Amino acid sequence: xxxxxxxxxxxxxxxxxxxxxxxxxxxxxxxxxxxxxxxxxxxxxxxxxxxxxxxxxxxxxxxxxxxxxxxxxxxxxxxxxxxxxxxxxxxxxxxxxxxxxxxxxxxxxxxxxxxxxxxxxxxxxxxxxxxxxxxxxxxxxxxxxxxxxxxxxxxxxxxxxxxxxxxxxxxxxxxxxxxxxxxxxxxxxxxxxxxxxxxxxxxxxxxxxxxxxxxxxxxxxxxxxxxxxxxxxxxxxxxxxxxxxxxxxxxxxxxxxxxxxxxxxxxxxxxxxxxxxxxxxxxxxxxxxxxxxxxxxxxxxxxxxxxxxxxxxxxxxxxxxxxxxxxxxxxxxxxxxxxxxxxxxxxxxxxxxxxxxxxxxxxxxxxxxxxxxxxxxxxx
Numbered sequence: 395x396x397x398x399x400x401x402x403x404x405x406x407x408x409x410x411x412x413x414x415x416x417x418x419x420x421x422x423x424x425x426x427x428x429x430x431x432x433x434x435x436x437x438x439x440x441x442x443x444x445x446x447x448x449x450x451x452x453x454x455x456x457x458x459x460x461x462x463x464x465x466x467x468x469x470x471x472x473x474x475x476x477x478x479x480x481x482x483x484x485x486x487x488x489x490x491x492x493x494x495x496x497x498x499x500x501x502x503x504x505x506x507x508x509x510x511x512x513x514x515x516x517x518x519x520x521x522x523x524x525x526x527x528x529x530x531x532x533x534x535x536x537x538x539x540x541x542x543x544x545x546x547x548x549x550x551x552x553x554x555x556x557x558x559x560x561x562x563x564x565x566x567x568x569x570x571x572x573x574x575x576x577x578x579x580x581x582x583x584x585x586x587x588x589x590x591x592x593x594x595x596x597x598x599x600x601x602x603x604x605x606x607x608x609x610x611x612x613x614x615x616x617x618x619x620x621x622x623x624x625x626x627x628x629x630x631x632x633x634x635x636x637x638x639x640x641x642x643x644x645x646x647x648x649x650x651x652x653x654x655x656x657x658x659x660x661x662x663x664x665x666x667x668x669x670x671x672x673x674x675x676x677x678x679x680x681x682x683x684x685x686x687x688x689x690x691x692x693x694x695x696x697x698x699x700x701x702x703x704x705x706x707x708x709x710x711x712x713x714x715x716x717x718x719x720x721x722x723x724x725x726x727x728x729x730x731x732x733x734x735x736x737x738x739x740x741x742x743x744x745x746x747x748x749x750x751x752x753x754x755x756x757x758x759x760x761x762x763x764x765x766x767x768x769x770x771x772x773x774x
Contacts, residue, residue: 426470426531433529435538436462439548440599441630441643454524454631456558457582457600459515461544466536467505469512472497475525478518481583485510489583491517491563494525501530509539517583519558520603520632547596547773548649551587552627552685553656555604556700559585561745562753576604579745584753587654590760594773599648603632607660609669609677616667623657624681628688645688652771653685653692654763658699658708659749671711678715682727686719694727695770700759701749702737709733730766738762 429435430449438444440458444451473480473494481489484502492499501512516525532538551557563581582588582600591598605612606623614620626632630641658678661669669677678696685694696716698709709731716729732738741748743755751759768774 425534426468427534427536428529428531429464429538430529431472431527433538435540436460436530437541437544438648439544439597440648441601442647443630443641444647449528451527452524452631453516453527454520455516455600456519456602457515457517457585457588457598459513459583460527461511461513461541462530463509463511463539463541464530464532464536465507465509465539466533467507468503468531468533469501469505469510470531471499471501471514472528472530473499473525474528475516475523477522477577478516478525479577479580481515481517481581483513489515491581497528498531511542515583517559517563517581518577519555519560519580519582520601520626521634522577524631545595545597547594547651548598549587549591549594549596550599550601550650550653551591551656552623552653553587553600553602554606554660555602555750556659557585557587557600557602557656558582558604559756560604561747561750562756581753584756586751586756586759586763587656589757590654590763590767593760593764594768596651599650601627605660606657608657608681609674610661610664610667612660612663614667616664618667622677624677624684627681627684643688650689650692652767653689653694654767655681655685655694655696656699657681658712659701659704662699662704662708671714674708674711675715675718678712679718682715682719682724686724686727691726693771695767696727696729697763698730698732700732700739700751702733702739705731705733728770730763732759732762 431451432446432449438460441455442451442453474496475494479491479493481491482501483489559582560580564579587600588598608623610618611620628642630643633640696712699705713729716727719727739755743751745752
């Protein structure tokens with residue numbers, strides 16, 4: 395279909411629907427064009443559920459994102475995401491935090507005429523809920539342009555609150571988590587995972603949830619029967635319970651060149667619920683087999699947990715699990731220690747708790763991993 399006819403048809407449909415519902419206050423302005431979320435001009439990264447028949451896209455993981463280019467002076471999104479913070483950058487500008495308000499969520503206005511780029515990233519983690527994007531509105535005489543080429547590399551990260559960016563936002567202003575504003579001080583786009591991907595010129599997908607363990611979640615009764623990483627990994631979204639209706643992820647929808655696993659902290663946070671070496675190693679091997687099943691030929695890189703005290707215990711056990719996989723013939727599984735030469739992070743690299751890195755601490759982790767990951771993947 396001719397792009398101009400496509401845009402004209404979209405505008406007519408949106409305006410007709412608004413009139414029939416009597417919801418003119420929620421419809422795009424009369425001088426705006428509506429672009430459905432499924433437009434081929436929009437590029438999606440990470441675990442998105444693209445529903446072409448309904449012309450919408452859903453996201454239920456941390457740090458999924460999209461890119462697009464558009465002409466005109468204004469851009470708004472029809473994005474429903476009541477519990478999540480998002481970050482937007484226009485033409486490479488500094489990230490601006492916003493909480494979507496459904497139709498009419500303004501991303502940019504009063505722009506100079508011409509072509510502009512937008513990057514929109516969900517920066518709140520998986521457990522907060524599912525976000526729904528129905529499309530964008532642009533100036534009536536504007537258009538969506540073909541998206542720029544993405545980086546040829548992509549990395550998937552599997553982790554917990556550290557990969558999710560918990561408590562890392564606002565530290566610079568003296569704010570920190572005090573029990574009631576967890577998501578307000580979380581920026582998944584600045585955890586070590588996206589920072590490392592950007593250092594390696596790679597796209598990224600983050601599968602991370604606070605409190606998630608390999609065998610035992612944070613504050614979970616013992617023995618644990620909750621959803622753990624090996625349950626969560628095959629799903630498009632995070633679900634609190636196992637269920638036959640949980641939407642399964644199709645790796646072909648966002649192929650990756652590597653999977654980096656950063657788990658093991660929550661399994662050891664409760665001194666009264668400590669797994670044995672055999673229990674933890676068996677659970678970690680099960681997780682690796684789950685990841686391998688969905689990624690038959692993709693390198694899997696496992697890291698030691700960041701907190702020094704925990705990493706010194708669980709790190710060797712993770713290395714043992716990796717060794718078991720390699721002994722069985724899977725030489726595409728690797729291990730990277732973080733704290734062999736002493737604690738990688740100093741006290742002031744954490745957000746007041748000795749566990750969750752600040753954005754600067756996350757940058758240290760990413761910088762430490764960059765060369766080691768590049769060597770494993772042949773990206774030197």
